[in-house]
Amino acid sequence: MTVESTAARKPRRSAGTKKSPSPKPELVQLLTPEGKRVKNAENAMYDKYVADLTPEDLRGLYRDMVLTRRFDAEATSLQRQGELGLWASLLGQEAAQIGSGRATREDDYVFPTYREHGVAWCRGVDPANLLGMFRGVNNGGWDPNSNNFQLYTIVIGSQTLHATGYAMGIAKDGADSAVIAYFGDGASSQGDVAESFTFSAVYNAPVVFFCQNNQWAISEPTEKQTRVPLYQRAQGYGFPGVRVDGNDVLACLAVTKWALERARSGEGPTLVEAYTYRMGAHTTSDDPTRYRGDEERQAWEAKDPILRLRQYLESENHADEGFFAELETESEALGRRVREAVRAMPDPDHLAIFENVYADGHALVDEERAQFAAYQASFADAEGGK
Amino acid sequence: MTVESTAARKPRRSAGTKKSPSPKPELVQLLTPEGKRVKNAENAMYDKYVADLTPEDLRGLYRDMVLTRRFDAEATSLQRQGELGLWASLLGQEAAQIGSGRATREDDYVFPTYREHGVAWCRGVDPANLLGMFRGVNNGGWDPNSNNFQLYTIVIGSQTLHATGYAMGIAKDGADSAVIAYFGDGASSQGDVAESFTFSAVYNAPVVFFCQNNQWAISEPTEKQTRVPLYQRAQGYGFPGVRVDGNDVLACLAVTKWALERARSGEGPTLVEAYTYRMGAHTTSDDPTRYRGDEERQAWEAKDPILRLRQYLESENHADEGFFAELETESEALGRRVREAVRAMPDPDHLAIFENVYADGHALVDEERAQFAAYQASFADAEGGK
Amino acid sequence: MAEKMALAKAINESLRKALEADPKVLVMGEDVGKLGGVFRVTDGLQKDFGEGRVIDTPLAESGIVGTAIGLALRGYRPVVEIQFDGFVFPAYDQIVTQLAKMHARSLGKVKLPVVVRIPYGGGIGAVEHHSESPEALFAHVAGLKIVSPSNSSDAYWMMQQAIQSDDPVIFFEPKRRYWDKAEVNTEAIPGPLHKAQVVRAGTDLTLAAYGPMVKLCQEVADAAAEEGRSLEVLDLRSVSPLDFDTIQASVEKTRRLVVVHEAPVFFGSGAEIAARITERCFYHLEAPVLRVGGYHAPYPPARLEEEYLPGLDRVLDAVDRALAY
Amino acid sequence: MAEKMALAKAINESLRKALEADPKVLVMGEDVGKLGGVFRVTDGLQKDFGEGRVIDTPLAESGIVGTAIGLALRGYRPVVEIQFDGFVFPAYDQIVTQLAKMHARSLGKVKLPVVVRIPYGGGIGAVEHHSESPEALFAHVAGLKIVSPSNSSDAYWMMQQAIQSDDPVIFFEPKRRYWDKAEVNTEAIPGPLHKAQVVRAGTDLTLAAYGPMVKLCQEVADAAAEEGRSLEVLDLRSVSPLDFDTIQASVEKTRRLVVVHEAPVFFGSGAEIAARITERCFYHLEAPVLRVGGYHAPYPPARLEEEYLPGLDRVLDAVDRALAY
Ligand SMILES: Cc1ncc(C[n+]2csc(CCOP(=O)(O)OP(=O)(O)O)c2C)c(N)n1
Ligand SMILES: Cc1ncc(C[n+]2csc(CCOP(=O)(O)OP(=O)(O)O)c2C)c(N)n1
Ligand SMILES: [Mg+2]
């Protein structure tokens, strides 16, 4: 049996980019894991985007994160109960999603992956609607245009090109809306993502690429995708890249606002890398104990996005017991509502197979639908006849 | 009729990368357009790779470029005479190709596009063999493994992944060979090229990406592919990128040697952008007067790669009249030999359609071959019967 | 107003008309701008409609189709050019997984009126990847419509209809017919996009083809007529959907069918037509449906393409074989 | 030595044996290392053979296949995993244009012994893109060989043969059968890779299938037997080439053929089989070749897949219809 110990030659000295200094700050953080506000010169250009948040605003962000987490937990348990076939949990990524989601304007357009439940929440998509595809009753259960929130995209990276094209359209229309495209650290390797960087740069499209680097692509750590920090990818395409503490909702909000403003004002694309952690399994089908230890998770637990904002709210007296208690009640109600909505979700009509294959119809679909209907009717007849 | 004047919003201020300083020098040049040797501190790290070239070596490079140009001109005229269906001329890119080609070692492996006639020459591929595919008698007329020179690849960018995989194999074997992958400025937009950057960086594969930026992808100028210099693309993937004067054979030789040495010594991939110009049409089917003016071409004529080396050779007394005269004779002989070889190239046997579709055979191919043979024989019979 | 026009010019005029009629129509692709495309199909359009409507894209087919999808989501109607058949595959994922399925995925909320133009087929003596006929690889995929005109008039009208369609349409242009001239009545009202046409009536056998092979089949019918055989020729025009009703009606009359296409026979359009028509006309057929097409081999170098492609003799041979049953 | 093994485990053992026997064999793909693949087909292989032989790749299918081609050029024999059927399309260009054609392009000088493993098909209640059957999209392309085992023993041996083949092989693994156990005699000498097998003899009608549908066809034959009908069941095993000789021999006996696959009927394998068998057995067939497969619609959400996929009743219905002729 041949056993080799390494996959590839290791660089004798560290790789090429050491000469190009990283932009400052290397990680935008406005709230420490302990819940302290960070203010310094390096952060100032971002800080101004959250400087005038009121206590109510801050409580709102907290509420968003708590409800998102509660919804996510409910979905996970619905999967365990067999109500859903699968669930992709966002646990740990609440700040990245709520921060960036709350930075968007109503007329902006969002292109998510399959994990952006927090962003969907910010966009006003009914959480229950997100569950249809995981239950298997549809492949996308909301109208993308009602909330300018595209359907979940499962094939990795594809949506970044759609986002870029949409942004090109905004530019053509002379509108000042912007687009935000979500993708993961794993997705950064897909050719489509690279092509979306090229197109958006060449056409100076108003799009923000928001990469949630949650350290893992199923079982593969980010080192299997890149040997330098991902935010640096952007500079070689001619637009800026910024790494933000993805567990810091204020920093995510600020940096995304800044990037969206760049887009609106004709400065083109930006890459934001939200440095965060996937606290749970990749999906309910995954078993992370096969590929990662518990220490890593524990280290990230100390950086929990919800806890740190709570500490800040409390230390600043921005929220009292009543607020937290009420939110607890609201959470439970949300969980209940979602649970009931899912259980009540009807199975689709069998003929739905043939619906919406084409907008203008197709002779073969018509033919097959008719055959199928006749075939099904033959059983009904048979049963009826008994 | 709606007429818009711009394709996209223009950036209000120049795009993102202005903060990251470009590596020094911005363009590696060791020989000016006037044929003067450039020596300075910035160039020193490259200069050492050509410091010990003898006058004979220099004459060799000159000879390579002249013969390549002569061959290329012959092919163009063979196309005009109807002997070839198409030709993709390298006119203007001789220095980029001879410089980089001569930097390779016999055990290195080359992955070309369809325009690397000069590199093929350096690898010892018989020029006449390059013409088979342009004549339409085959899709690749040489054994890639005889000279470690892959077949021409027409689908843009594909070969960069093959090169990366090959380089991964070299690393696995523990060999100290390296790979060089050629591609164009247009190709830089293809997802495959981006993926080859990702794979080569992650596996630290010994590969040099050699991009001949000849300013045009058929009718599209490089600005349609990128808004920053192409060599900068590499840094975001974690390896160095260098721009070299692609019309300076010494600089191309030096920079490629440096990059290949990095690969051999375990430092992984490098991107070299050879800044050059496609002096002719994209191919013999193309009509560049539709999309570019003559001034540009004239400006580049002043930077001709062959002329500048000749001036240097003459000013240093490295070559005399006899050398140039002899080379002239050799050129003509080469042209003649190629012309005769092409004219003598037999059409392939009809049954070649069915050859080499599979290495281990395929029942359907056997069946169709037999039917085809019988069908063709029926004509022969019919004719014989007359 | 009828005018003689080359097929490429007819498409050019059709694109021009669409660009004029609807500000949401865009033309995108590699070299479609100043150059007017390598076949000049988009000649002059950028000059007249500007770089905002006729867009030279980066060299990346997945990017072209992917951004066209995004533009369609924004309300545009992009007409995308793939430079040659063999270069569509980098965009294959975006086409079959996104373009084809987004309407269904969104339960009908999203429409993607994108036309993907692909000059296809051989016979022009080109190098590798410039002569392929990949239509079957798209027809198997639900959500796409696949058409291919055979003449200038259809090219003009079918392009109008494709652009107006709210479904994605893969528009295969028979490149070897680009220079063939025929009358185009730009004021005629065309029949439905996906309806086949009987381009020559006959009684002994039906020849069914589309795109570049229709002209060949007409020549075959001429040659057969000299031998006293009356062949009916169908121009299918649409590969998805296939107009089985028209084929069936013809075969019920002639009782024999030969399908001709440039694409390889194995898993090609002819297979689907043969299978379904045999089912529909089982008691009518006097002979099995025969297929004439490319072999199960990569498209060969130019000097062999005449042997590889269906030609007059090979189709006549199939006709003879079918008639011999 | 025969052992009961799940199909996934049989492939795992086969890969292990190949990795042991030939240092040039590599296993590559997303999550094939520590995780052992999402279906655990590569479980334990990286632990035993190291990261140099069992390689977790970046998340980029074109890159996986493209670098596998490069590794094959260097003398390696990569076995590549595509995580699910619907994710093969980003690699489609590298597969159909490079992997399939490089042997011919090089006039036989280059061989590319690359195996592309694709877990395919539905029936596992998955989300979109995880249940497709794209084999026809590869079978149309010359230069590729396409196989699909239906049981553990074939899975074991066909993988051995695929790895030994000097041609690229697309190896479609019937994911819904991964957990089905059957005997695997790891010392048996297998028949040729591309030969179909009569897995049940019968006289009234032939059912032809491959991969996940073979088991269904056996159940259909059981059910039909109760009604006094004797069905012959063929496990085709190979989609390119198709073993028409074996099908023909069976149909000459039974005079009726029903082809079953999960992939959409339109332009699917059944079309090619119907067309060719009708040609070969024109005077033997008592009924048209009938096809049972998916509809011309995107693979539906899980709660509809039972209706979409061929099931016992639908196949029996086709059998009845064929027998009614
Ligand atoms: C093209 C494609 N290949 C493979 C997969 C299977 N897959 C689903 S999620 C995933 C990992 C994605 O990682 P990342 O981009 O980091 O996002 P995350 O799941 O961490 O949010 C993979 C490989 C897919 N969905 N699409
Ligand atoms: C995938 C693909 N798309 C389109 C083409 C058509 N095409 C051939 S060469 C070319 C331009 C290539 O430009 P560049 O990469 O700069 O190389 P150059 O020709 O300038 O050497 C194009 C678009 C192709 N060969 N492959
Ligand atoms: Mg991730």
Ligand SMILES: [Mg+2]
């Ligand atoms: Mg170029």
